[in-house]
Amino acid sequence: MTSLRERKKADTRTRLSVAAVELLISHGVDGATVAAIAERAGVSTRTFHNYFARREDAFLYFVRERVARWAKQVQNAPSDMSALRILHGIxxxxxxxxxxxxxxxxxxxxxxxxxxFVLGPERRPDIEDILGPLYESVRQRVENGTEFRARLTVDLSMAASGAALRKHATRQREGDSSLADLLDEAFEVLAHGVGS
Structure with a gap:
């Protein structure tokens, strides 16, 4: 059982990471300064540095937490549900x-x-490491559960989602496919192949 102090620390860490990501999304790289993050979270910059050495660490913490939730969703899904179907749902x-x-x-x-962009090429392997829990959860569900098949399932799911987002962003007229429809179509292609 966690103590009140531990829960408060966890809450502060989460608030800081959420504030960091909100600023990164809404104000870009230059607007997501440590001072701005701390202010948005309602703490001092000193408190920020008690939890994270750099703002990038706060961004990565948020992403790791999100990926951990997805990995749990994969683990907790009904046993007869395919990994691809679970990822589609997520x-x-x-x-x-x-x-x-x-x-x-x-x-x-x-x-x-x-x-x-913020991490740059020298720290990009960290991003791959972040997906580790999701890769492992999917590996346990994929037929012939090899690491490669798990990574391929996750990576293709992310690519399919990206393709749906890009297509949706270029909609020309009312009545074009919704993002939900494009996402469904993308996963249909993944499930049944491009030739289907």
Whole structure:
């Protein structure tokens, strides 16, 4: 059982990471300063540094927590549900969130791009490591559960979601496919192949 102090520390860490991500999404890399993050979270910059050495650490903490939740969803799903179907559900749920929700699908895409930019090439392997829990959860569900198949399932799911987002962003007229429909179509292709 966690103590009140531990819960308060966990809450502060979460508030800081959420504030960091909100600023990164809404104000870009330059607007997500340590001072701005601390102010948004209602703490001092000193308190920020008690939890994170750099702002990038707060961004990564948020992403790790989100990936850990997805991994748990994969683990806790009914045993007869395929990993691809579970991932489709997770990403579709992110789509249904309001646009101003930081875990809405479009915001997660922006977040991933901006974190990749902030980290630069020398720290990008950290991003791959973050997906480790999700890869492992999926590996346990994939037929012939090899690490490669698990990574392929996760990576193709993310790519399918990205393709749906990009297509949705270029809608030309009313009546074009909704993001939900595009996401369903993308996962249909993943499940049954491009030739289907």
């Amino acid at each position: 990403l579709k749920e992110a789509y249904t969130r309001p646009e101003d929700d930081i875990v809405a699908l479009g915001n997660l895409a922006v977040l991933g791009e901006r974190i990749g």
